[in-house]
């Protein structure tokens with residue numbers, strides 16, 4: 001794969017087919033929405049990049065479509081994937097149905113039980129969901145199992161990873177596939193503002209794929225501030241957090257050298273966040289680098305701050321965001337803006353899947 005992926009991704013035939021599916025199947029370009037009332041609240045101009053309007057409800061489909069096209073060009077016959085909350089599993093099962101390829105999704109047994117609706121979706125789409133019973137039976141363990149299986153079946157099986165994590169070339173490849181987000185932001189800002197860059201980009205980070213896609217074409221543009229919102233959980237120092245960049249130390253996880261939440265013995269610590277899509281104990285190596293070199297500002301947003309931000313967006317703009325995206329919204333209150341600032345915040349997904357959590361937040 002290491003030898004093939006760049007050649008394929010840059011070929012005319014791939015770009016044509018990928019672009020066509022993003023347009024006709026996913027519904028791209030996703031709108032860049034000027035959020036008027038949210039802007040008034042924060043005293044600047046805020047645009048929302050509406051990845052929540054994509055087919056399957058988040059940015060993840062941009063990546064799974066690209067990878068399954070690569071898998072076919074590599075002559076692979078079956079697809080495997082890992083999933084935590086089930087969002088990446090559903091996005092993978094979706095493209096496997098589309099391309100008529102058998103699909104096995106590894107999912108921690110704990111997650112199988114608490115994310116039952118997504119398990120049912122994957123099964124309806126024709127995928128086999130394999131519960132993983134090692135470790136804490138969550139995302140890290142599902143990823144271990146998927147990598148283990150992939151290593152044993154290298155010739156016929158392609159592993160679709162869900163974020164900018166895992167061994168090379170996955171972090172680079174997933175960032176490239178998600179870079180359609182910043183490609184569109186450039187064009188859309190030029191149209192709406194007469195300049196193709198914002199003052200700030202804001203995105204949440206789990207493994208880092210929607211943030212990587214949002215920042216991709218602006219990485220070398222120092223006029224643009226990059227703000228990454230990670231999940232503080234019940235508080236960064238509470239022992240129940242997923243703020244990997246703040247809490248992590250250099251280590252190796254799933255084949256990548258990056259920041260890892262670990263104890264003194266180097267054992268991986270279980271992350272916690274109210275949002276199931278943000279609780280990975282590692283982070284994309286690119287994001288660790290952006291933080292280390294101070295190219296990106298990293299803010300941690302706690303559970304209650306995220307829930308509050310989700311309600312705020314819902315009441316101000318009539319948009320119910322995913323809990324993950326609500327962490328990016330929660331970062332706005334921790335930033336200082338000038339009235340002329342232009343901010344683009346990536347709304348990575350929609351909140352349908354999080355209704356139980358939101359409803360419980362109403363309870364006394």
Ligand SMILES: *Cc1c(COP(=O)(O)O)cnc(C)c1O
Pocket residue numbers: 058059060087088162163164204205206207208209210211277278322324325348349350
């Ligand atoms: C999975 C998910 C995320 C986190 O993944 P990244 O790779 O960090 O983007 C964020 N938002 C939504 C809606 C998700 O489903």
